[in-house]
Structure formats: structure tokens, C-alpha cells
Amino acid sequence: MTRSFDDARRWAELGTDLVIEAVAGFDDEAYDAPSGLPGWQRRQLVAHVAANADALGNLVHWAATGEETPMYASPGERAAGIARGLGMPAADLTGWLRRSAAELAASTAGLTEGQWRTPVVTAQGRTVPATELPWMRSREVCVHAVDLDTGITFADLPADFLGALCDDVIAKRAQAPGPALRLTETGTGEVRELPGDGEPTVLTGPLAEITAYLTGRGHALTAADGGPVPPLGPWL
Structure with missing residues (x-):
């Protein structure tokens, strides 16, 4: 699925x-609860989203x-950002999330057309x-909104985002060994x-379930014979 620059900005917002x-x-108890990602607390996910901004x-x-200016000054900085959230009171963690998002939105809004074309690493x-x-x-932000396990699912995300994400994940997975798949979306018949x-x-199912499966999240897909679907390795 073709995605545009404006699409991506809309989805990010x-x-x-x-x-x-x-x-x-969220209070500290809510942040300390497990997320939908095995081994991750909600506070670790939120710290990761804030540090990503x-x-x-x-x-x-x-x-x-x-x-x-690299994304991270050292290989350990990404992990350090996640760990930082473990020691933060709930109000401070929420504040970091909001502040980092606002700062990113403001800085990107100031880029000129020429600056947007600048190569970065x-x-x-x-x-x-x-x-x-x-x-x-x-x-x-879209995938981790689901991972927070507060009731948001892939079905709550825009279909055009899900389609673009599926194409992106497939392109990445095609570069590594794994099972061959033919995925058919119910409703549209897109393969x-x-x-x-x-x-x-x-495999046949709703686009939201296909996206969940491809990204390694919980899903309701089954093989044509009713058996389990092939396991997939890490996506990113």
C-alpha cells in the first residue's frame, strides 16, 4: 500500500x-502493571515512547x-531511556511523555521543504x-498504544495505516529466513x-488480525486446517 508523507504525519499525531x-x-500501580508485551511493564513502554520522541x-x-546528531549518543542510551522510566513517579513519567511529544511536534513543524529532504541516519x-x-x-506510537493493553486494539487504528504497516513488516521479514505466507484480507480480498x-x-482474516500476527502480537488467525499459524521471529 502506498503511503504519503501527509499520511505518516496524520498517523503519528x-x-x-x-x-x-x-x-x-495512570498512577504508579497502573504503570507497574504488565503491558501486552511479555516482560515489559507499561512504564517501560511509556518511557520507550518518550525516549523515542x-x-x-x-x-x-x-x-x-x-x-x-545521532538518535542515540551510545549503544546503551536506548536501554537507559527505558530504565529511566522505572524510577520515575507516575506524574513525572506522564509529564515526560507529553513534553517529549510536544517538543517533537514543534520541531518537525518548523522544518522547511528542503530540510525535510535532508539525509539522516x-x-x-x-x-x-x-x-x-x-x-x-x-x-x-500506534503499535505501542495497542501494547499498553488498556483496551486499544489494532482494529481501532486506521485501515490505511494497518495496510502500510503490513507492507513494511513484510518487506523487513522477507530479508530474513522464515515461513512462506499467503495472507488474504477478509472483506477486500487483498492478498x-x-x-x-x-x-x-x-491465512485469511481481518486486516487488524493479520497486522497483529505479522508484528508478533496476539491474534485470532488460524491456518486453513484450523491448526496453529507458523511462529514468526522478531520483527524489529
Whole structure:
């Protein structure tokens, strides 16, 4: 599915709002509860989302000034941002989430058309134009809004975002060994192919369930014979 720059900015704003609304009123007990990601507390996820906004802000600075400013100053900085949230009172963690999101929105709003085309380097070492930053942010906030396990599901996200995310995940998974899949979306009949080992496993279901499966989240898909679906390795 083709996604535009404006699409990505819209999804990033929507996902940010979902995360902020999801944790509104959270106290320490709510933050300490498990998230939908095994081994992650909600507070770790929120700290990660806040730190991600700060890190993307470094790339916005790079695009705006030409000064090479990596997302993270060291390999351990990303983990340190997540750990920082473990020691924060609930109000401070919520404040960091809101402040970092507002600062990122303000800095991106100030970029000129030419600055948006500036090449920057992601934490994975990919060189991309700054126009990719809203898409990177939209993946973080939309998926983690679901991971917070407050009742938001992939079905609550825009269908065009889900389609773009599926295509993105398939492109990444196609670069590593794994099962071959043929995924058919109910309703539209759209088919997505993931190349891999053996004959493709045929899976059919709603786009939201396909997205959940491809991203390694809980889902309701079953194989055509009613059996379990092939397990998938990490996405990112």
C-alpha cells in the first residue's frame, strides 16, 4: 500500500494522542502493571515512547541544522531511556511523555521543504530522508498504544495505516529466513505474500488480525486446517 508523507504525519499525531489518552490518570500501580508485551511493564513502554520522541528530535535537529546528531549518543542510551522510566513517579513519567511529544511536534513543524529532504541516519544505521521520521514515529506510537493493553486494539487504528504497516513488516521479514505466507484480507480480498521456506501457509482474516500476527502480537488467525499459524521471529 502506498503511503504519503501527509499520511505518516496524520498517523503519528493520532498514535501519539492514543498513547497520551491511554495513560491519562495512570498512577504508579497502573504503570507497574504488565503491558501486552511479555516482560515489559507499561512504564517501560511509556518511557520507550518518550525516549523515542527525544531521539527522533535529534534527527530533526540534524535535518534543520546540518549538524550530525545521532538518535542515540551510545549503544546503551536506548536501554537507559527505558530504565529511566522505572524510577520515575507516575506524574513525572506522564509529564515526560507529553513534553517529549510536544517538543517533537514543534520541531518537525518548523522544518522547511528542503530540510525535510535532508539525509539522516537511523538507530539501525539506515540513511533515509527526514521525510521518513513521521513514519518511524507512527509505527512506535500506534503499535505501542495497542501494547499498553488498556483496551486499544489494532482494529481501532486506521485501515490505511494497518495496510502500510503490513507492507513494511513484510518487506523487513522477507530479508530474513522464515515461513512462506499467503495472507488474504477478509472483506477486500487483498492478498499479501511473504516469501520464505516451503509452500506458503494460507491465512485469511481481518486486516487488524493479520497486522497483529505479522508484528508478533496476539491474534485470532488460524491456518486453513484450523491448526496453529507458523511462529514468526522478531520483527524489529
